[in-house]
Amino acid sequence: MSRHRPRTPALLALLVTSLSAAACSTAGVYESTPLPTPTTASAPPSSPAPAPAPAPSGTDVVTANCLQSYAPPATMPVPGKMPAGSYMSTIQRRGRLIAGVSSDTLLLGSRNPVSGRIEGFDIDLLHAISQALFDDPDKIELRVITAAQRLPVLKDGSVDIVARNMTITCSRWKEIAFSSEYYRSGQKVMVRLGEKTEAGGRITGMQDLAGKKVCAPNGSTSMEKLRTFKGLEPVGADTHTGCLVLFQQGRVDAITGDDTVLAGLAAQDPYAEVVQAPAFTAEPYGLGVNRANTDFVEFVNGVLATLRANGQWARSYNTWLADALGKAPSPPVAVYGRTP
Known part of the structure; x- marks a missing residue:
């Protein structure tokens, strides 16, 4: 699923307000934010809530309770054969996954001006979910949304999932559900x-x-x-x-x-x-899902667990983020234990 980014010249934003640039090497000075070393192992749903995971020095503390998501199923469904009555079967019958994304966040989700396709680290995750649902990575309808629209489109059911560099917070958990953490930014x-x-x-x-x-x-x-x-x-x-x-x-x-x-x-x-300085917050990214569709969250967490284990997470990082942020860190450790 890893894709090579085209090496096109950097473009000024005035020229890419509607059509963002293809990914390219970072200009100027940049210092990456290291991923905190996790001390919390994944826990089954019946386990007590784990202790808070550490955040980088000088950043806001992210508690494990906020990062807790729903444990993946013991056995993932076969692609194309989703369980009857599940939200995944609803998506399967429709014939496509509907996802809210950015089209102008270079490296994460932006439109390639040559191919016209939206691509990036966040988009790779959606291709993996589509593969797990349909045995086809491209059965996705991408709907471009702003940062402010992320929660509303999930709450009203306009999209199945949001993959738009969204930070997991306790307050947002009151409105939507999140996958396990898939990237730690700052x-x-x-x-x-x-x-x-x-x-x-x-x-x-x-x-x-x-x-x-x-x-x-x-x-x-x-x-x-x-x-x-x-x-x-x-x-x-x-x-x-x-x-x-x-x-x-x-x-x-x-x-x-x-x-x-x-x-x-x-x-x-x-x-x-x-500015070359430590990040002043911790921003754990999660994929957003409607609160009612906890079975889909479990399914998505199963896909993310596979990506961490089989090296696809690291390959996608190296394709999109390594040039700007340096060597791939270990993927964030998933924290489970939330119950519907």
Whole structure:
């Protein structure tokens, strides 16, 4: 399922607002966020809740209760033969998986301007789920959504699943269900290449941006965190690419977001750099599903467990993220124990 990314020149966001660039090497300076070393093993549904998993130094703590998902089935169904009455059989009868995705988040989910296909690390996960459902990786209808639309389209049943770099949080669990964690990101900030503080020093983090306009997508955890910094002026946009347009127009001074997302933005702008500093949040990504469809969450977790075990997770990481974020870490350890 691993796909090679075309090596096309970096494109300015003003040219890719509607049609995002194909993946390319990251421009500017970038430091990846290390994955915390997990100490919590997967637990069966009947086991007590595990202790919190550690987060990187200086980041928000992510508790294991928030990361708990539903354990995968003991035996996965045969592709094309989903259990009667299951949500997977509903998808099978329809003939396609409907997924909410980004089309302009380079490296994770963006439209290749040559092939016209949406591709990236998040999209690879959907191909694997389609393969497990239909024995065909391409029976997917991709619906492009903004960050703010992720929860609404799941709650109203417009999509079966959302694969759009969505952070697992306890508050979001009250509205939707999540798969097990499939990637650990962290929030950082991107500024203009060589930009200095008012005192002429190097920018080392958000604390050096007092009085500046900083952009993040509306409805994202990045925006929630941005609003906690005193002395900054938060500016919202529908997507991070929208933030990049504002950045290139000089209407904002910086952009904040997950390290994965900022890597894609820096790849599109040779005059931008991601500040070399530890991430100031932990952002565990999960695939979103409607709360009523816990059997589908279990199925998805079975697919993710297979990807971790057979090396496909690492191959997909190396295809999309290794150039920007460095050597593939170990996949996040799944935390189970949630009950319907």
